[in-house]
Amino acid sequence: MDISVEKHVRTTDRNQSSADSLFGATTTSDLKKKSVRGVAATVLSQGLTFSIQTGSTIVLARLLSPEDFGLQAMVVTMSGFLYLFRDAGLSVATVQREILTHEQTSTLFWVNVAVGAVLTIVAVAVAPFLVTFYTEPRLLLMTMASAPAFFFNSLAVQHRALLNRAMRFDTLAKVDVLCLGISAGVAVSLAATGYGYWALVAMTVSNPLLMMAGVWLMMPWRPGSPRRGSGVRSMLNFGAAVTLNGVVVYLAYNTEKILLGRFWGAEALGLYGRAYQLANLPVNQLNSAIGVVAYPALARVQNEADRLRTSFLKGYSIVVSLTIPVTITCAVFAEEIVRTLLGPKWLAAVPVLRLLSPTMLAFALINPFGWFLQATGRIRRSLNMAFAIAPVVILGVALGLPHGPTGVAVGYSVAMVALVPPLIAWGMHGTTMTAGDYINSIKRPVVAGVLAGIVGWLVKVILESYMNSTLVLLVGLTLTIGFYMGVLLIVMGQKGVYIDLLNQVIQRNPEVPAKTPERS
Numbered sequence: 001m002d003i004s005v006e007k008h009v010r011t012t013d014r015n016q017s018s019a020d021s022l023f024g025a026t027t028t029s030d031l032k033k034k035s036v037r038g039v040a041a042t043v044l045s046q047g048l049t050f051s052i053q054t055g056s057t058i059v060l061a062r063l064l065s066p067e068d069f070g071l072q073a074m075v076v077t078m079s080g081f082l083y084l085f086r087d088a089g090l091s092v093a094t095v096q097r098e099i100l101t102h103e104q105t106s107t108l109f110w111v112n113v114a115v116g117a118v119l120t121i122v123a124v125a126v127a128p129f130l131v132t133f134y135t136e137p138r139l140l141l142m143t144m145a146s147a148p149a150f151f152f153n154s155l156a157v158q159h160r161a162l163l164n165r166a167m168r169f170d171t172l173a174k175v176d177v178l179c180l181g182i183s184a185g186v187a188v189s190l191a192a193t194g195y196g197y198w199a200l201v202a203m204t205v206s207n208p209l210l211m212m213a214g215v216w217l218m219m220p221w222r223p224g225s226p227r228r229g230s231g232v233r234s235m236l237n238f239g240a241a242v243t244l245n246g247v248v249v250y251l252a253y254n255t256e257k258i259l260l261g262r263f264w265g266a267e268a269l270g271l272y273g274r275a276y277q278l279a280n281l282p283v284n285q286l287n288s289a290i291g292v293v294a295y296p297a298l299a300r301v302q303n304e305a306d307r308l309r310t311s312f313l314k315g316y317s318i319v320v321s322l323t324i325p326v327t328i329t330c331a332v333f334a335e336e337i338v339r340t341l342l343g344p345k346w347l348a349a350v351p352v353l354r355l356l357s358p359t360m361l362a363f364a365l366i367n368p369f370g371w372f373l374q375a376t377g378r379i380r381r382s383l384n385m386a387f388a389i390a391p392v393v394i395l396g397v398a399l400g401l402p403h404g405p406t407g408v409a410v411g412y413s414v415a416m417v418a419l420v421p422p423l424i425a426w427g428m429h430g431t432t433m434t435a436g437d438y439i440n441s442i443k444r445p446v447v448a449g450v451l452a453g454i455v456g457w458l459v460k461v462i463l464e465s466y467m468n469s470t471l472v473l474l475v476g477l478t479l480t481i482g483f484y485m486g487v488l489l490i491v492m493g494q495k496g497v498y499i500d501l502l503n504q505v506i507q508r509n510p511e512v513p514a515k516t517p518e519r520s
Contacts, residue, residue, distance in 0.1 A: 116154020
């Protein structure tokens with residue numbers, strides 16, 4: 001039976017009519033098609049994003065020093081924390097809300113703008129504190145110059161949320177890739193002409209500025225005046241819980257960078273930060289690609305237990321299947337990756353990259369439950385899980401800190417791996433998912449990954465005596481990932497699953513006629 005999840009927006013703004021398709025009727029089959037095609041568009045986008053980020057990292061690593069990256073990491077650690085408040089969780093609330101009015105969206109827009117203005121002022125005010133904390137005077141102007149990024153972001157929050165709510169993932173993908181490409185080009189140009197760490201600052205500010213312009217152009221919704229009594233209180237409460245969840249998780253996952261910068265200096269932080277980016281970037285792109293589609297899709301079926309369980313476990317299996325080969329690659333070919341992508345002056349990052357590789361799989365196993373819990377309104381449980389994660393990770397990092405970047409990497413990885421079983425059990429508690437359902441969703445990629453890891457290690461041992469690092473990496477990746485895919489798709493019988501997904505991606509997706517919104 002088709003399930004209608006028709007959305008209506010009440011509006012007094014004639015520009016709103018151009019956004020009517022956001023809230024048109026969506027049938028079960030159409031939702032599935034939009035979800036699958038959305039994943040394809042977003043994965044392609046994230047693939048291009050990964051290529052741009054990797055390419056710019058390769059170039060910038062040769063134009064700049066580890067110290068330059070360390071200085072930027074000191075600023076980003078602070079700005080990243082403030083960045084958690086950029087939308088006050090209201091973009092998530094906009095997507096999750098079943099019925100949304102123009103007055104509500106407009107009110108949320110102005111709340112976001114106010115938050116962005118406050119964060120910009122706070123970032124400027126915090127700059128002297130960073131100089132004192134890190135005993136690094138160059139951070140003053142760097143931090144102040146980076147501050148406007150918060151305001152640019154605030155202007156784009158609701159427009160991005162509306163595009164996301166409408167499942168217009170291809171539009172978001174185009175905007176994201178174009179903006180990143182331009183900002184990366186700006187950074188490389190400045191680095192090549194001798195501007196040093198200012199190239200990284202320019203990239204940080206230009207990307208949200210371009211993003212704001214892009215989403216305003218692609219989503220011609222225009223906010224009205226904020227109104228009291230528009231029914232946003234519950235959305236603000238939801239957003240506050242989402243924000244607090246993000247704050248706790250951020251502190252847990254970034255304490256090591258703060259402590260390394262404070263006690264080991266910019267160079268050590270720069271080495272650790274590049275290794276962390278190499279390990280985390282592919283997984284982060286993958287999680288973002290699937291999560292941006294999975295969240296609104298799960299929210300739409302949150303009251304249908306069977307569809308919710310099936311949809312989540314399918315998406316979860318895909319995340320794990322795609323993360324495992326990346327984890328194997330970083331663990332087995334860490335030296336070849338660093339030599340090829342960053343160059344010989346970054347070789348101290350090799351053990352850090354290898355030691356951080358288990359965290360990639362841990363993130364893939366834990367993070368999707370965040371989509372599930374928030375999409376189904378279980379925000380309190382998600383928050384409690386974040387509070388459980390934080391002390392364990394911080395303890396692991398603190399124990400490893402006396403041993404520098406490698407010690408921190410060990411502590412971080414051990415803590416994350418230890419958290420996986422209890423967090424998964426907690427995430428499934430009280431849902432229709434069983435332990436058998438969960439194991440069945442991951443057992444095939446896990447077995448294939450173990451076998452592929454053994455093959456990859458043997459390939460590396462054999463080839464490293466005869467080839468340079470780049471060739472070892474290329475041949476090793478081809479054989480290892482090829483073996484993994486062969487086992488997963490053919491031996492494990494998953495070929496049909498992925499062919500079905502591919503067919504749905506290729507199929508033309510007919511548009512659903514949009515409903516004319518009611519006018520107040």
